[in-house]
Amino acid sequence: MLAESDIAAIAITLKLAAISTVILLLLGTPLAWWMARTRWRFKVLLEAVVALPLVLPPTVLGFYLLVALGPHGPVGGLMEWLGGQPLAFTFAGLVVGSVIYSMPFVVQPLQSAFSTIGQRPMEVAATLRASPLDRFLTVALPLARSGFLTAAVLGFAHTVGEFGVVLMIGGNIPGETQVLSIAIYDHVEALEYGHAHWLSGALLLLSFLMLVAVYTFNRRFSVVKI
Template structure:
């Protein structure tokens, strides 16, 4: 049976993944659209920054965020000076780190989807006097729905599986910053393999079902030509 701490870790993990994915879609969509269409010279540098979490060890990224969000860092120090609290070892700090860590898993699928659409549909909508926002939401978004589905799934699943970044930024505070991946590590460290098996199996089954659903929906979209 799952313990109270395990249920709390599951709740925090799902909340973190949900909030992170929503923020990533809001921030990543315009960024991916710009990357797919721009010819700017510094596009390569922006793409490199977005892709950094793919090659950078999570503990390195987590360490720099811990320094930045701590009471003596540029972000945490500013918040303290304004009468607030530093973001290190808080749920909000986990969100900040998770957004940065999962950014490429949302931006890159969206960028590929936008690039695959081309300029033809947008130009056709423009000739019908559709405004920029109208063109984007009525033409681009429906055509890129497979990219949005993939981006949402990868962003959510990648956040659920985080360990190094969340451990560095949030520590291991039960009921506040302890996520499932850290709870599993705690169970293994305490030789509680039964609990570790239960949590790991739950994540394994959920991840498998999530991926099967995504592949099935993408196949269906492909069959109907979307």
């Protein structure tokens, strides 16, 4: 069965995924909206940067984040200078890492949903007296709802499943930064296969259920374009 530290790991994982998903949606929506509509010449560069975590080994990403967030890195240094703590080996650091790591999984479905809508419904709304913000809220968001569902679930699930980045920047502090995937790794290293089974099974079931939910709600839409 589950040890106390396992339950803490599950709680931390869910909390991390939930917070990261909310932040990702808040940041990803304007970014995806802009990328879907801009004709900026260097848009491809930004798209490549957003997509980097898809191809980069998580340890590489984690390494750079560790350097940046640590006391001698630019972000960590800034935090210290502001009277705070460096973010490395803290829960806040994990959130920063997760947001960057899962960004493509949120931005790409949103961008594709916004592109699919196209310019026309927005123009129609404009001729029906809707201001830019009004038409974004009342036309673009509802028409992109399946994209949002996909983005939220993928962002959440991907954060739940992350390992390398967390290990690099979060360390492995039980009750603080130890997440599910790392707890499983620890159990396996300690040859505690029973514990590893329980946690792995729970993760498998959770991931499966989330994807079933996406496909059920999104049957009319071609989902998961990654």
